[in-house]
């Protein structure tokens with residue numbers, strides 16, 4: 001049986017924003033973000049972003 005090469009499945013096309021930022025937490029260089037960063041907000045790398053997300057809601 002031969003597999004026909006059809007169009008790629010999915011439809012999950014993540015838009016990445018290219019730029020040049022520095023992580024406000026660890027200082028890592030960030031060149032790509034899965035979201036559009038706000039200028040008046042600190043930008044975090046992927047690791048720190050998750051950390052900060054987990055940090056929230058601790059009452």
Ligand SMILES: [Zn+2]
Nearest residue numbers: 023026045048
């Ligand atoms: Zn970081």
